[in-house]
Amino acid sequence: MEQHNGGSRLDDVDRQLIAALQLNGRKPFKEIADESGIPASSVRYRVQRLEESGILQIVGIANPLAIGFDRLAMVGLKCAPGTGRDVCKSLAEFPETSYVILTAGTFDVMVEVVCRDLPHYTEFLYERLQLVPGVQSTETFFVLEAHKLAYGWGVGN
Incomplete structure (x- = not known):
């Protein structure tokens, strides 16, 4: 999107x-x-x-943990200067990524990754994500429990 x-x-x-x-x-x-x-x-x-216009997207949302994907992670990426947007565009193309954002702070990019299991995540991290041009380092935060998965935001003025 x-x-x-x-x-x-x-x-x-x-x-x-x-x-x-x-x-x-x-x-x-x-x-x-x-x-x-x-x-x-x-x-x-x-x-x-x-x-x-890209403001609204109507999709079916499945809880990944309930359908056999047991490896969820947030990954923080540090990028070479000036490459953050290009890194985001590349990461958005991977089927394992569900959320890709350009950020300010410790990490230049944050990405949510959903994988079947640890071998799938390992392959994704080392053979694809870390090889994206501009990616300098990654830090993985594995999701242990999901306490809220919500997709509705207020649309006030």
């Missing part, structure tokens, strides 16, 4: 639609229309516009 820094303006209707779909991405447009007083055709159009 492409990065957006507030360049797109959301109105109250957009925020209402996003909030409804964050609670239930499969909710029929007719139900959203009935609850919000917005015509179903407007709901459909606005959701399509939000998706096309």
